[in-house]
Amino acid sequence: xxKKLDPxxxxxxxxxxxxxxxxxxxxxxxxxxxxxxxTAGNLSVQVTKLENAAYxxxxxxxxxxxxxxxxxxxxxxxxxxEKYVKDLKEYLKL
Amino acid sequence: xxKKLDPxxxxxxxxxxxxxxxxxxxxxxxxxxxxxxxTAGNLSVQVTKLENAAYxxxxxxxxxxxxxxxxxxxxxxxxxxEKYVKDLKEYLKL
DNA sequence: GCAATTTAGTTTATATTATAAACTAGTTTG
DNA sequence: CAAACTAGTTTATAATATAAACTAAATTGC
Numbered sequence: 001x002x003k004k005l006d007p008x009x010x011x012x013x014x015x016x017x018x019x020x021x022x023x024x025x026x027x028x029x030x031x032x033x034x035x036x037x038x039t040a041g042n043l044s045v046q047v048t049k050l051e052n053a054a055y056x057x058x059x060x061x062x063x064x065x066x067x068x069x070x071x072x073x074x075x076x077x078x079x080x081x082e083k084y085v086k087d088l089k090e091y092l093k094l
Numbered sequence: 095x096x097k098k099l100d101p102x103x104x105x106x107x108x109x110x111x112x113x114x115x116x117x118x119x120x121x122x123x124x125x126x127x128x129x130x131x132x133t134a135g136n137l138s139v140q141v142t143k144l145e146n147a148a149y150x151x152x153x154x155x156x157x158x159x160x161x162x163x164x165x166x167x168x169x170x171x172x173x174x175x176e177k178y179v180k181d182l183k184e185y186l187k188l
Numbered sequence: 189g190c191a192a193t194t195t196a197g198t199t200t201a202t203a204t205t206a207t208a209a210a211c212t213a214g215t216t217t218g
Numbered sequence: 219c220a221a222a223c224t225a226g227t228t229t230a231t232a233a234t235a236t237a238a239a240c241t242a243a244a245t246t247g248c
Contacts (some may be wrong), residue, residue: 004106005106006105007106007233007234010104011234011235012098012101012104012235013235013236015185016185019185019187022187023166023187024234029196029197030195030196030197031205033196033197038236039236039237039238040195040196040198041128041198041199041200041236041237041238041239042195042235042236043197043236044196044198045198045199045236046235048198049210055193060197063243063245064146065243066195066196066243066244067197067242067243069194069196069197070147073218074111085186085188089210090181091113091118092113092179092182093112093113093116094188098230101204101205105204105205105206108189108208115229115231123225123226124224124225127225127226132207133207133208133209134224134226134227135205135207135208135209135210135227135228135229136206136208136226137224137226138226138227138228139205139207139227139228140204140206142227144194154226159214159215160214160215160224160225161214161224161225161226163225163226
């Protein structure tokens with residue numbers, strides 16, 4: 001009856017990350033940390049999970065001399081997010 | 095920035111239970127089990143959590159000679175569900 | 189110029205949560 | 219009356235989320 005919700009997206013922090021990336025497409029790790037108010041450790045773990053699912057691409061570089069991690073949403077990530085929203089609407093009767 | 099999602103509702107099975115009860119107000123345990131396709135054990139645990147939060151009322155009686163558990167959504171449960179939907183819309187940009 | 193603090197993360201350990209398996213108690217059926 | 223089924227609950231395990239501890243380099247204050 002009800003569609004199975006993508007467990008990778010049905011997590012508060014990962015959903016917040018993906019939601020931000022749906023808007024901005026690309027964001028720094030530090031920006032995501034500020035916006036989500038998550039701890040760096042938690043964010044790091046969840047970003048890695050999204051990366052492993054190929055929902056986002058994670059690039060490590062430098063901003064001046066400081067390390068900088070940039071996350072970019074992929075086409076697969078966008079599709080997964082859209083499907084999640086669609087599935088969730090069934091639950092919420094939206 | 096983003097509102098904290100009610101962790102009691104941000105669970106696939108509990109959300110399904112509440113979604114069903116939003117529609118029908120009152121339902122038998124067995125009906126919920128059929129509709130959600132959950133195992134009885136899992137359903138029992140999640141129903142109890144919703145009951146402890148006073149989101150639903152659980153009444154145990156008999157249907158003929160067989161035990162029958164009936165779940166009814168409370169006003170508090172309805173409000174919590176509506177708030178959850180509202181909060182979630184922020185995440186999903188709905 | 190070097191100790192203390194800050195930035196930007198990762199790794200690992202712990203707490204929480206979800207799920208399934210095992211169990212109880214009574215019922216129906218061949 | 220034994221076997222299988224119904225309607226659940228309790229308990230054990232697996233999965234997940236979160237925080238604490240750590241690494242490594244940069245910046246700041248004295």
